[in-house]
Amino acid sequence: MEPVYSRIPVSDAGGMSVHLPVVDLGPEPRRLAVIAGIHGDEPSPILLVDRLVVALRDIPLKAGIRIVAAANPPALMQRARWSNWDDEDMNRVGNGGGGPALTRRLAATLCDVVEGCQLVVNLHNFVMRTPLLAIQPPAQDAERQARHKRYLDALDPHVVWVFGVSPEDVKVFQSSIDAAMESRGPDVLAVEMSDLPELDEPLLRRSITGLLRLAALTGCIDAAGIPAPKHNAVFVNRLIIRAPGAGIFEPIAPLGGRVAPGDVVGHLIPLERPGDRVNVLAPKPGWLIQRLGQRFVRPGDMIATVGLAL
Numbered sequence: 007m008e009p010v011y012s013r014i015p016v017s018d019a020g021g022m023s024v025h026l027p028v029v030d031l032g033p034e035p036r037r038l039a040v041i042a043g044i045h046g047d048e049p050s051p052i053l054l055v056d057r058l059v060v061a062l063r064d065i066p067l068k069a070g071i072r073i074v075a076a077a078n079p080p081a082l083m084q085r086a087r088w089s090n091w092d093d094e095d096m097n098r099v100g101n102g103g104g105g106p107a108l109t110r111r112l113a114a115t116l117c118d119v120v121e122g123c124q125l126v127v128n129l130h131n132f133v134m135r136t137p138l139l140a141i142q143p144p145a146q147d148a149e150r151q152a153r154h155k156r157y158l159d160a161l162d163p164h165v166v167w168v169f170g171v172s173p174e175d176v177k178v179f180q181s182s183i184d185a186a187m188e189s190r191g192p193d194v195l196a197v198e199m200s201d202l203p204e205l206d207e208p209l210l211r212r213s214i215t216g217l218l219r220l221a222a223l224t225g226c227i228d229a230a231g232i233p234a235p236k237h238n239a240v241f242v243n244r245l246i247i248r249a250p251g252a253g254i255f256e257p258i259a260p261l262g263g264r265v266a267p268g269d270v271v272g273h274l275i276p277l278e279r280p281g282d283r284v285n286v287l288a289p290k291p292g293w294l295i296q297r298l299g300q301r302f303v304r305p306g307d308m309i310a311t312v313g314l315a316l
């Protein structure tokens with residue numbers, strides 16, 4: 007099925023027009039939406055949706071799939087998490103609240119273009135090396151929870167990050183664009199993965215296969231021929247380990263392995279004191295679900311997360 011490319015006008019300010027680019031595949035009604043590029047410094051989801059469109063070219067579609075590959079063009083132009091035109095995080099402005107700032111208008115338009123779909127997959131990547139990771143949001147009603155479980159079964163991620171249910175966690179989720187899209191009807195599945203160049207072929211294949219299973223689950227394609235899920239996901243809360251200073255982080259503990267308190271996750275090589283490495287330790291028992299490769303870090307940067315068993 008050949009994709010149809012279109013652009014939804016968002017804003018025309020000072021002679022510069024901003025559009026939300028949309029790709030449609032298959033016949034009406036539209037059942038599935040896949041979104042990439044809400045954060046402008048996350049290239050992996052864009053690569054993933056390219057692979058998805060190419061894969062879908064050879065598959066007969068029974069219902070429509072809408073893809074937004076570049077949901078936040080100003081941030082993508084700046085290759086920044088958010089654009090400095092208004093310094094707003096598109097993932098955290100809800101439906102934009104009718105605000106005039108560009109990021110808010112983009113959020114409102116995004117909520118419009120996914121309306122009517124059964125499911126929206128919101129793709130992101132971390133700088134930290136991350137397996138295929140899906141988010142289990144807080145405060146879902148029982149019916150959404152049951153549907154969410156089926157989406158997780160179909161995506162078949164390595165890890166499910168179960169959001170906390172404290173009032174603070176619920177507040178964070180409720181300010182998200184995911185909550186805003188859900189308030190318009192669709193279910194939303196937020197998915198994380200590794201940054202480029204660490205998005206390797208096995209992870210890409212697992213991600214694409216998961217998206218195709220979601221397309222089948224929502225009635226867009228036939229399920230025949232899609233590999234069965236492995237169902238080996240771990241469900242965890244996420245404990246962040248941050249860089250204790252500036253320097254170069256060097257990982258030691260293997261990604262996905264179990265860690266005990268005091269295990270050395272990696273070293274921080276201080277900029278001015280070569281040879282005087284600082285051990286970065288696991289604070290609690292769990293699985294090392296994310297960690298940086300070798301790279302510069304600033305004090306407080308996320309360098310690893312421990313998945314705590316529920």
Ligand SMILES: [Zn+2]
Pocket residue numbers: 044045048130131
């Ligand atoms: Zn993101």
